[in-house]
Amino acid sequence: MVLRQTQVLERTSRPLEALEWPRPVPKVGEVLIEVQVCAVCHTELDEIEGRVPARLPVIPGHQVVGAVVESRCTKGPAVGTRVGVGWIHSACGQCQYCLGGRENLCPEFLGTGCHVHGGYAQYMVAPAAFAHPIPAGLDSVEVAPMLCGGAIGLRSLRLAGIENGQTLGLSGFGGSNHQVLRLARILYPDSAVLVWARDPEQRERALADGAAWAGDTEQSPPDAPAAIIDTTPVWKPVLAALAALAPGGKLVVNAISKERADIDQLGRLDYPKHLWREKMIQSVANVTRRDISDFLELAADHERLRPATRTMPLDEANEALLEMRFGAIRGATVLSVR
Ligand SMILES: [Zn+2]
Numbered sequence: 001m002v003l004r005q006t007q008v009l010e011r012t013s014r015p016l017e018a019l020e021w022p023r024p025v026p027k028v029g030e031v032l033i034e035v036q037v038c039a040v041c042h043t044e045l046d047e048i049e050g051r052v053p054a055r056l057p058v059i060p061g062h063q064v065v066g067a068v069v070e071s072r073c074t075k076g077p078a079v080g081t082r083v084g085v086g087w088i089h090s091a092c093g094q095c096q097y098c099l100g101g102r103e104n105l106c107p108e109f110l111g112t113g114c115h116v117h118g119g120y121a122q123y124m125v126a127p128a129a130f131a132h133p134i135p136a137g138l139d140s141v142e143v144a145p146m147l148c149g150g151a152i153g154l155r156s157l158r159l160a161g162i163e164n165g166q167t168l169g170l171s172g173f174g175g176s177n178h179q180v181l182r183l184a185r186i187l188y189p190d191s192a193v194l195v196w197a198r199d200p201e202q203r204e205r206a207l208a209d210g211a212a213w214a215g216d217t218e219q220s221p222p223d224a225p226a227a228i229i230d231t232t233p234v235w236k237p238v239l240a241a242l243a244a245l246a247p248g249g250k251l252v253v254n255a256i257s258k259e260r261a262d263i264d265q266l267g268r269l270d271y272p273k274h275l276w277r278e279k280m281i282q283s284v285a286n287v288t289r290r291d292i293s294d295f296l297e298l299a300a301d302h303e304r305l306r307p308a309t310r311t312m313p314l315d316e317a318n319e320a321l322l323e324m325r326f327g328a329i330r331g332a333t334v335l336s337v338r
């Protein structure tokens, strides 16, 4: 059996190609999923451009929604169940990280659509234990982007470790922190959220969505946040955020990589200003299954967590990626397979 539709990354720095590809066969413990939609993520660009090393050739895509059509597992989602697959394809289940609830740090962590084939195809396989049943009432197109951006946003917010009432800062206001603001308004309703963004339109959106203050990246905030989540691609805002933190505060850096263009900013690191008084800095790596399933549950209960989307056919994946690379697209792009 050959897949009717695929988009394959064969070599870095080349567009994806529609190739004939054998239909995957599930192993014991796995399910075969007929893909309905797969959202487009910046990580696909990182894979194509070589910043995130993928096992090539690979079918990308890690925000997949589809129906289980074959199961080789006694537990887990039955045939006919609508499931979502996110970035976490699998982890060993036995190491100290897996046993300690941090399977995102497992040395055997495999990323969907990077180390194993993902959802830019008509069918894919996934371990049954890593295929998330989707709550009824959620639209598949809206669910797809939640599987990455939503889950990582929730993880960042949890790592920030604030309590309701403590001030939260968000540095950068792209898709991810936009989702974090909405989550924070739900989970910490008495916390003021302060947003730094360069783009005036983003600052307006932040205020409209419940931020207590929105300023340009150079501006001083009205209050010192107990935690700040940084999603910017550069270093300057990292120093600004460390300087703005309250004593004992934590900076959570939610970025796969940082550009080296302004790495010299780190030369301005001033211990008393940026780190003294027990300030902390932590990155966010991958997601756990719990991040995904908890976000889906929250989204089922809170309509405002459902993202704005637009749909394109799978065979226009390269156009969708190019638009994300060069255009300022609002909302998430979701590729439709059928
Ligand atoms: Zn992603």
Ligand SMILES: [Zn+2]
Pocket (backbone or CB within 6 Å): 091, 092, 093, 094, 095, 096, 097, 098, 099, 103, 106, 107, 108
């Ligand atoms: Zn492990």
